[in-house]
Amino acid sequence: MSLIVQKFGxxxxxxxxxxxxxxxxxxxxTREGHRIVVVVSAMSGETNRLIALAHEIEDRHPMPREMDVLVSTGEQVTTALLAMALNKRGIKAKSYTGSQVRILTDNAHTKARIREIDDQRLHADLDNGYVLVVAGFQGVDEHGNITTLGRGGSDTTAVALAAALKADECQIYTDVDGVYTTDPRVVDGARRLDRITFEEMLEMASMGSKVLQIRAVEFAGKYNVPLRVLHSFQEGPGTLITLEDKLKMETPTIAGIAFNRDEAKLTILGVPDMPGVAYKILGPIGDANIEVDVIVQNVADDNTTDFTFTVSRADLPRAEEILDSIAQKLEARGVRADNRIAKVSVVGVGMRSHAGVASQMFAALAEVGINIQMITTSEIKISVIIEEKFLELAVRALHSSFHLGKEPVDESAA
Structure with missing residues (x-):
């Protein structure tokens, strides 16, 4: 008898x-003998509808605490309806909100992080033969306030529950049948991966792949939760996300191409080049709970520097407002903002043992006339910032250059 956590978007x-x-x-x-915990999202479009209602009342910055109370209702509706549907089919089921489970989070409203999960009630109901239907995306802080985990937070709920309950597998059901080398809507020859490592999936999620939320992959990797991406309405093996040493096939150099349109760039011009200036710029940005991604600093001959960084487009108005204030204090020459950029990344654990990936990437982009604005790297990924209008051309060029449409050769079978 297996304990399986299943998440439905x-x-x-x-x-x-x-x-x-x-x-x-x-x-x-359930009838096959498995014990099941189901995590559900709000019905498609419901969260956007609730957010739109809030913005009809307060257009710029709705109160975060009240936003969490509002948008958390979407998942509660789904849990109750699914529990009803299961009971109608003769399956004992109970619905739970995040606070009823007691998914304890910090108090960062709209972007909360899970601290711990009280699994006693869940184990008791599982032992009594119930299917548990849990509202994803939400929790409760130490003062009893409802919190939400950010977009895609139901994935994180599912993986965190799987870790807490020591589930045999966490299955993420979505509208795709697995993880692809890139978005099939952009590249016709994109190929479904049978397996991918936690590290690669973490990089792809952080670089813009929308299949899984980044924190869900972090949880799965940290607690070694077997994670599988499956199609909600089609049968198939999906994609298994696992440890690198569990992969049977010779690891290819590049696993996939990730991209993200949700990017905006800010530059503060002519800042004095002195110790601590980076903190004076990014400290207030961080205090506003705005995440910074790519950072580039260019020092000029006159002992000033142009400091550039990227944020999500949703955070751009607030970040620009903060940066304008900083520019006045530092007597900078001004602030520039650009929300017409995108990020493209090549990802693969095979980069550790294969040289020349960066040069091949830059050559492929140059061949189709794409200029690179910013570059950032890690051990298993290279990301570039480019003009958004060239995004799909860049993805297709890179997918072709690294031959990702072809099945990798299993050299161990030779």
Missing amino acids: GTSVGSIERIGHVADKVARF
Whole structure:
């Protein structure tokens, strides 16, 4: 008897008919003898609808605490409906909100992080034969305030529950049948990966791949939770996300191409080049809970520097407002903002043992006339910032250059 955590996204539960389909799938697993915990998102479009209502009242900065109370209701609706559908099919089921489970988080509203999970009640109900239907995306802080985990937070809920319950597998059901070498909507020849390492998936998620939320992959890697991405409405093996040493096939140099349109660039011009200036710029940005991604600093001959960094587009207005204030204090020449950029990344653990990946990437982009604005690297990825209008051309060029449409050769079988 296996304990499985299954997560279904908004598309999977987007209508009563689809909720019924999910109930049929969960019932089948239950009748096969598995113990099941289901984590669900809000019905497709519901979170956006709730956010739009909030912005009708307060256009610029709705109160974060009240936003969490508002948007958390979407998942609660889905949990109740799925529990009803399961009980109608003769499967004992209970719905839980994040606070009922007591998914304890910090108090960073709209971007909360999970601290611990009280699994006693869940184990008791599992032992009594119940399927547990848990609202994803939400928790509660130490003062009892409802919190939410940010976009895609239901993935994190599922993996965190799987870790706490020591589940045999965490299955993420979505509208794709696995993790691809890149987005199939951009590249016709994109190929589904049978397996990918936690490290590669973490980089792809952080660089813009929308299959899984980055914190979900972090949890899975930290606690070694077997993680599988599957299609909600099609049968198939999906993609297994696992440890590097569990991969059977010779690891290819590049696993995939990730990209992100949700990028904006800010530059503060003519800042005095002196110790501590980076902190004076980024400290207030961090204090506003704005995440900074790529950073470039260029020092001029007149002992000034132009300091450039990227943030998400949603954070751009607030970040620009803060940076304007900083520029006045530092007597900088001004601030420039650009929300027409994108990030493209090549990712692969094989980069550790293969030279020339960067030169091949830059050559492929140069061949199609794409200028690189910023570059950042890690041990298993290289990312570049380019003009957004060239994004899809860049992805296709890189996918072709690294031959990602071809099945890798299993050299161990030779």
